[in-house]
Amino acid sequence: DAMVIQNPRYQVTQFGKPVTLSCSQTLNHNVMYWYQQKSSQAPKLLFHYYDKDFNNEADTPDNFQSRRPNTSFCFLDIRSPGLGDAAMYLCATSRDRVAGGTHTQYFGPGTRLTVL
């Protein structure tokens, strides 16, 4: 029944070692989002895909990249993780882009990234 799946749930990586987080969806939604949430902070949008169109937030570091090879899958690549990148990473989908701000987003359970 899971609609947005994230793997792995917990990821440990070493400082500077590239890491990839994955997200898949069974909802056939057009939009997929990646959020970063650090402890006691609000989830912060890193980027989103509208179909194949990639939209980066202005303040997302270059260290973070994303790929969406097809409708169902989206990946978050962290090229050289630093200690400050330790966080919960949430993937979400919505049927369409926020037209009037009313489209519900459907979230995965997140991947908690630890950087040693």
Next chain:
Amino acid sequence: ILNVEQSPQSLHVQEGDSTNFTCSFPSSNFYALHWYRWETAKSPEALFVMTLNGDEKKKGRISATLNTKEGYSYLYIKGSQPEDSATYLCAFPGGSQGNLIFGKGTKLSVKP
């Protein structure tokens, strides 16, 4: 920079207590306000999308009200149960291209 503020940051109540918490958002150019519930080790789950001033929505023991003119929404939980323990997030579509800006959430703990 648009901000969404939630208070209190955390709340501890006894089973059976009713409780409420607040989300404040920019009152100009209002489109919608979202409430999500995020239980530990689970996915954030949508509770409500609110669009009209004075709107009140209800889901079981949880209800929410909206005041777009003054820029706040209240979430109420009547007769809290341990299974209500979660972080409650609100979000406002004030980001680039109307993307959601989230508050930090209110973490609710309900003791049996």
